[in-house]
Amino acid sequence: MPINSDASAVNGTGHTDYGENVVNRLKKEEEVEKATVRKLSKEHDIVLKTFRLLIADLCQQFNGGHPGGAIGMAAIGIALWKYVMRYAPHTPDYFNRDRFILSNGYKAMTFDQLKSYHSDRVDALCPGHPEIEHEGIEVTTGPLGQGVANAVGLAMATKNLQATYNKPEFDVVSNHTWCMIGDACLQEGVALEAISFAGHLKLNNLTIIYDNNQITCDGSVDLTNTEDVNAKMRACGWDVIDIEDGCFDIDGLVEALNKARASINQPTFINVRTVIGLGSAVAGNAVAHGAAFGSTDVTNMKKMYDFNPEEHFVVGEEARKFFEPLPARGQEFVHAWDRKVQEYEAKYPELGAEFRRRVEGRLPENWKQLIPSSFPDKPAATRASSGLVFNPIAQACDNFMVGTADLSPSVNMSWKGKVDFQNPNLKTACGIAGNYSGRYIHYGVREHAMAAISNGLAAFAPNTFVPITSSFFMFYLYAAPAVRMGALQRLQVIHAATHDSIGMGEDGPTHQPIELANLYRSMPNILYIRPGDSEETAGAWITAIEAKNTPTIISTSRHALPQLPQTRRDGVASGAYVLEEAEDADVTLIGVGAELTFAVDVAKELRARNVKARVVSFPCWRLFEAQSREYKRETLRKHRVPAVVIEPYAPNGWERYANAAICVKRFGHSLPGKAAYKYFGFEVGPMTEKIERYMESIRADEILRQEFVEL
Amino acid sequence: MPINSDASAVNGTGHTDYGENVVNRLKKEEEVEKATVRKLSKEHDIVLKTFRLLIADLCQQFNGGHPGGAIGMAAIGIALWKYVMRYAPHTPDYFNRDRFILSNGYKAMTFDQLKSYHSDRVDALCPGHPEIEHEGIEVTTGPLGQGVANAVGLAMATKNLQATYNKPEFDVVSNHTWCMIGDACLQEGVALEAISFAGHLKLNNLTIIYDNNQITCDGSVDLTNTEDVNAKMRACGWDVIDIEDGCFDIDGLVEALNKARASINQPTFINVRTVIGLGSAVAGNAVAHGAAFGSTDVTNMKKMYDFNPEEHFVVGEEARKFFEPLPARGQEFVHAWDRKVQEYEAKYPELGAEFRRRVEGRLPENWKQLIPSSFPDKPAATRASSGLVFNPIAQACDNFMVGTADLSPSVNMSWKGKVDFQNPNLKTACGIAGNYSGRYIHYGVREHAMAAISNGLAAFAPNTFVPITSSFFMFYLYAAPAVRMGALQRLQVIHAATHDSIGMGEDGPTHQPIELANLYRSMPNILYIRPGDSEETAGAWITAIEAKNTPTIISTSRHALPQLPQTRRDGVASGAYVLEEAEDADVTLIGVGAELTFAVDVAKELRARNVKARVVSFPCWRLFEAQSREYKRETLRKHRVPAVVIEPYAPNGWERYANAAICVKRFGHSLPGKAAYKYFGFEVGPMTEKIERYMESIRADEILRQEFVEL
Structure with missing residues (x-):
């Protein structure tokens, strides 16, 4: 009989009762x-x-x-x-x-x-x-x-x-x-x-x-x-x-x-x-x-x-x-395993080579060639572009374990012929089966566990697995403590976050991220990337897949965005790049992600009103910070030309790159995406006028030029 | 027999099996x-x-x-x-x-x-x-x-x-x-x-x-x-x-x-x-x-x-x-209840008046007088000051329901004679009992539920309850989705967050917040306040209790801080205020919370080196933003005098108020608080030198004066 038999007595409610007597005795x-x-x-x-x-x-x-x-x-x-x-x-x-x-x-x-x-x-x-x-x-x-x-x-x-x-x-x-x-x-x-x-x-x-x-x-x-x-x-x-x-x-x-x-x-x-x-x-x-x-x-x-x-x-x-x-x-374990793997490689050369590649944490060498070299010139939601870019890679490269927190129909992360990761004996009511070799994971509505489990997948051995999570961007607040742990541990986990910005629409303020980007832009060792169209979405995925020791959030739109002819997939790796240059510019417009198209449209409207506007696409702060001082100054020119950023988020932190922001500082509103944009002033006419008024005001008040203004 | 008896058949694993047949039939x-x-x-x-x-x-x-x-x-x-x-x-x-x-x-x-x-x-x-x-x-x-x-x-x-x-x-x-x-x-x-x-x-x-x-x-x-x-x-x-x-x-x-x-x-x-x-x-x-x-x-x-x-x-x-x-x-429910309450008030005039006060969402009128008018002039952790300020209020004002996520010994939110909110029949192994009239809540290690439950308490009726949560600041990342919902709903919940900044020490990077303040500083309708000593802690609580439609995070230090003679509790309500003025100043130092004392010390050292430094205490962005343009300009004078903020957080957003930051942009390090400060350069000598070098560099490069520099 064990000494602490009293201590282990289970009471009626089923919990263990360590009374004082027992403790004293022990x-x-x-x-x-x-x-x-x-x-x-x-x-x-x-x-x-x-x-x-x-x-x-x-x-x-x-x-x-x-x-x-x-x-x-x-x-x-x-x-x-x-x-x-x-x-x-x-x-x-x-x-x-x-x-x-x-x-x-x-x-x-x-x-x-x-x-x-x-x-x-x-x-x-x-x-x-x-x-x-x-x-x-x-x-x-x-x-x-x-x-x-x-x-x-x-x-x-x-x-x-x-x-x-x-x-x-x-x-x-x-x-x-x-x-x-x-x-x-x-x-x-x-x-x-x-x-x-x-x-x-x-x-x-x-x-x-x-x-x-x-x-x-x-x-x-x-x-x-x-x-x-x-x-x-x-x-x-x-x-x-x-x-x-x-x-x-x-x-x-x-x-x-x-x-x-x-x-x-x-x-x-x-x-x-x-x-x-x-x-x-x-x-x-x-x-x-x-x-x-x-x-x-x-x-x-x-x-x-x-x-x-x-x-x-x-x-x-x-x-x-x-x-x-x-x-x-x-050491005997190690040697026995080495011998076993050698025999395995001899007997199954092809599978053995694949296994070796996984053990060494390498992707199939052709992964980048699987990305479409161009995209149809018609409007597409970047969440759809994201699927176009990544699905062929997921299909071909077994390092990727792709999961979603019950948003398969929305996030476009499943590929043709995908097999679910499931207990093979499971019979589901909807008839979808799977097995343990499957690489698509239905996490259920468990965003936090999804991210933390993905950290575990990534930690198995360096890059043997590259886990993907997917959900609406706003729900990465539920997942945040695990995303943080991934960043702290330098684990390559890629988070496909869709429905970013107020453009996501009807689901309203509980689903519209206003402040969340600032968490991830401030968090060490994680890339938060907002691509502006299909081409930039390709760039975002390339960057994320090449970042072997860094998690990435690819933040995409619910709604369709036009394909912008000037965007470049390799521009994303610089964090920001000049989309439209102007000699003797009067103003720089910084466009980001789903609202990059607004910057291009407003610039056009400003030029029609004889204001010379240049446009910078700015998908990722951290990547931009890693550039040389010269590149940063040349891209932004903030000391010479006032810059206005257009992003329907809380603007904190944009002060570094812009002088003014068309932004949102309250919670969102339940309206269809277009109506939500309109409600918060994100329409070409009103934005153009705001910028013109701003430029007048800084001519009138020189201190204002040095301050940050929310338009 | 119900029509969907098939549908409700429970299979061996205990889950309900809605097969296709049933659905078709239904x-x-x-x-x-x-x-x-x-x-x-x-x-x-x-x-x-x-x-x-x-x-x-x-x-x-x-x-x-x-x-x-x-x-x-x-x-x-x-x-x-x-x-x-x-x-x-x-x-x-x-x-x-x-x-x-x-x-x-x-x-x-x-x-x-x-x-x-x-x-x-x-x-x-x-x-x-x-x-x-x-x-x-x-x-x-x-x-x-x-x-x-x-x-x-x-x-x-x-x-x-x-x-x-x-x-x-x-x-x-x-x-x-x-x-x-x-x-x-x-x-x-x-x-x-x-x-x-x-x-x-x-x-x-x-x-x-x-x-x-x-x-x-x-x-x-x-x-x-x-x-x-x-x-x-x-x-x-x-x-x-x-x-x-x-x-x-x-x-x-x-x-x-x-x-x-x-x-x-x-x-x-x-x-x-x-x-x-x-x-x-x-x-x-x-x-x-x-x-x-x-x-x-x-x-x-x-x-x-x-x-x-x-x-x-x-x-x-x-x-x-x-x-x-x-x-x-x-309406009959309403009238019957009205009658009942009237009779109750007649029979129990004192209790009835208390009940009426609660129904109307009022605090006892003397709550503010319960705060010490001054504090002992010896170093104290602001988490301890927080207890000194709030415990007498919690004790006297039954609107407050005070909870902790299993950190009672650390957060100092319990008061003498506090009674736990518990099922009165509960017998605990440690002998602590309670009943439902108790107002101290042991939430267990459930930060997220703590915040979400507190929203429920606050939503019962406006200000009938003012819930308090408490934990380490870093764990408010676990609680963040609920804190956000409180802000979105304009619910007055006060979050007593201790152990902020790298000064919290040995528990290391998993416990040291670097980026989290930026989430809450960007989140609409919430006050994130970092008081610098006991006096400012009093100000933080007054502000939080008076903010009837806004949650507040009071972010305090684990370690002892000196009492600064110039701090003012009413200064907190302005968000930022001048702590030490200097004529023809060369530089403004912005000090925040646990590191306010560093700003004061560095200013002194700079003055000894003939650099005229003024000091601004800056406990809360959102409160400062609500001030007039004149007040903001007069407090900061950023257009005339370069400003350097001292805060061991990711600096994003300080660009609005400062030109340079002594900050932290990587995850923390597991070291005792003092050693952690030293490791990241938060010592008077090195900080003073950094600022001197910065001032030289902006004399040499005039563009730099307009940019934001991490020192």
Whole structure:
């Protein structure tokens, strides 16, 4: 019988009840000792103690960090990394390795260079929250819930590669994805979306390990969550395994993890009862979560565990020996896989070459030639152009996994003959079937999970997958935290965002983006591109596909736009370029995306009124910023010629490139696109007059020329 | 036996299977007729047909809209609005009315002025998605999932008022909240968060009515969601009622709705099987969702229903009669409530006056005097100052419902003697109890639901509640879609966002906001305020509390800041103000929030180097924009003196007020706050030198003076 049988008693509402008595009992030296006698081999006992004290020491040295959870998860860590996970410590990027995602990311602990944890060292390999830039870290988590969705993406990546490349005698891809989560992850919407979707997809190669310590910052979890989590997971299609004694029961954990790996038809949820900060004075208490224990407590822990309180970061001979075989075992995994792939390549030369290309993260070399070299000279919505440009590439290049948040009919991202990524046994009411080699993903109305899962797909291995998401641009506010994590991790994910600007029409202010572009134009390491016609849409896709370490949002119109003869696909890569030049110009008009055509029309009207107007097309700020100072000055000429930007967004930030803006600073209005444009003054006549009046006003007030004016 | 018994058959995985046969059968005229004979009174039959044809006509007239769902929900609508809902058509703001939330908001149909639906009329009362600005509309939904969380907030509002004001013989508040949702709402994370929380709170006064038509844009729901939704809802603590024949079974619906209203201990989930676009040629098909049926099909529908195909918008005598009693019944509700409140006020004069104040949306008059008139002259984190300022107000003014996303120890929003808003029977492991009169809300790690629920609290009645949310600023990216909806609806919700800027330290780039301020500075109708010390924090709260129709984000520091003698609480209301003036100034330094102190220090250092520097404190863009042109010019003097802003955010938008920025344009770094500032160059010495070099460079290059430079 496990020591914390009281602690793991499940009450009527189905949640675990860690009463004060239990906690007090657990932290008493004698009880812990009894437990170790009863449950643990001497070897496991010493390794567990070593882990826990290391964590306590680490947090103590700079007096900060998150010790409690890491200590509570020590036994899980040992079960997983010693006995179950297939990985190679010396070849961290081994392609077929099991993936491990720490969704409760603040508990991050890597075994080497640990001493930089929470330090002020700029080159710290072990920051407060783990980041992908460090070797051996699969994804950056931290903001809760993201990791769960990342893990779903990683498991989907495996499924897709297996279905595409494995042969009965050659399972060249066979890895499992393990995701450790805490109580908080199960509260975040993005995780709940992803859990529901993973159950639907029957991802049997995915296991969530729930560090169920029933503690968050505010106190016990039952302050805010009393649901029956196991029943909820089962309702979502997951198999559930309970571990009652998660702080000690390494054997039980190993058994559960192996069972999860062997699951045939479902993802697995292992509900592991643990005690946060076990062994410390604050065991079972919220205080254990986010602060060091204090030197007295750490000293007491060491005494209790028969360690020398004067020594820090002690990893004794026994603990070292315990982990010693892992690197060699890891290299054996690597070599066995290398051999297998070589045999596979010999037997299936064509498929083998394809597989090699994917492993190396390369696209088929001809991808760019698949883009139409020209487009019909008739008006087209850029969301339609986007399909024309990308669908042939998606069809031909299996790196692309293309998903939509239930907007297939609107976003034009599906191609002829596309196969859905689905559990092959699924029978749908509408008759659409699929299998795991499919590359079109119906994410449902789960924008946030779509983006976070796509990060997981992209993180499987560099550019092995290039995930595409698609939805209305406004809904990328739902997805924003995941889009941000993709940018932070330099993952190439391409977001096909349609229905941008008030031109999207009737759905009204809830669907009309006003301020959202500013989020993405300000966000580091992401390209927000608004192409103005088919040619620029081609340019946007080329730029996005060539940006191997950067996510891109391609922001397109719902409504038809004329094809402008002066646009150039290679102009997009410069961020902005001169569309129409004028000698001794009086004004520069900056046109953007769906409203580029307005700039061209207004310029024409201005010229008819003897105002010499030049036109700059400006699809992407970040790409423009990367140009030389000379190019930027020559393109804009803002110091010589006043510039007016035309874009129905909040103008903040355009001040850098323009002197005035025809813009929108309130929420939109529910009107058909044309009427919405009219309502906000985006018609050639009124815009032309506004610009003329502006030019008069700056002649009258020279300070105004230096200020930014909303027209 | 209901006609669609096949349709409602539940398959092994627990989801409803609407096969093609069923759909075909349902749309056949004879089957519909049989059903009406079997299930419906003649009266209900004619009203249902009237509704369905009205909807078809409405979408047809401008050839757009979302007819399918509205038609599928017709019987639900009749059951609810005719038989169950307590409301007053002629007094739409009747305080004790039942609240109805249409979370699947694109199905909005109001009975009057329907003809403006989807039109190009600027004054349309019936836009594509319903908005709160129109009388009788409780909240603006549209982006899916928001409505569910809004409804939870509305139900919480009722609970709190009941627990605070009701007396055994006087239930002055007794309303129920009804929330209609579609398949998609159950996929969105924000709804899943709110559902879990509502179950925890045991909100028996809340009912979700699930329009289970198993269709979304991409096809049948089982393309993407095959979970057992009833089991999931039960696991979340909800009572579940099934209605198999939701297109016709008005009696069954009424019974279920009444049962839900009478629920003692749980919120209720009514799972109503319906057929999207019933009676049309596209019944049961995704196509029925977002497009008009076409005139042929509408004609056929009318023929099938024995209506004249040549007539449109027909509401016959029988249908009119059916709804005729509702206004009188509504006025009786209003009068009975008025009488009850008068008696209550007579019997409980003090409580009655308080209740009246709440009904009228007024704060206690002395609220502003509760703010300390001065602060200790020692460094303090503005998150701590925020507590000092607001806690006494929260304690004394029961309009404030104060919540946190599991960051109570960090955000300082709880006050002495605060009582938690909880189900009074809840026993927590950590021993913290509460009841429904409590005004402190542990939302759990559910930032998005927290903000959306707060919108619901605020929407109960104007300013009856002023909800406060709190979390780290970076996590307001998770909450952003709900914050936006609050701004769009002009709801006063105050977001206490702590840990802003890289100064928040060790948690690293996932927690350090770089770009987020630009989202909120660009978002219409919201104030983003960064106070620089305690005095400005007082100003921020005063501004936020006085902004009755505008949400505010008060963005505070994790780390201690010196108290600056020149700051003024009334300066905040101007957005920006001169902190230190200088005659014949060489440069203006703009300081913001946690970095205001840097501007003061750098100015001092510059003066020591004979550079005359003035300092402007700039806590809020939007408030500054509202000032007169003269005030703005006099404060900034940008045309005469170059201005440099110091803020470790992406600088986009500062171009309007400054010529150069000491800023951050990449993601942050995991370092303690001071070290992070140092890493990014935010130290007095390096900043001073940067500014000196900048001033040299603009002397050398006059174009540069007109451009924006990142230092």
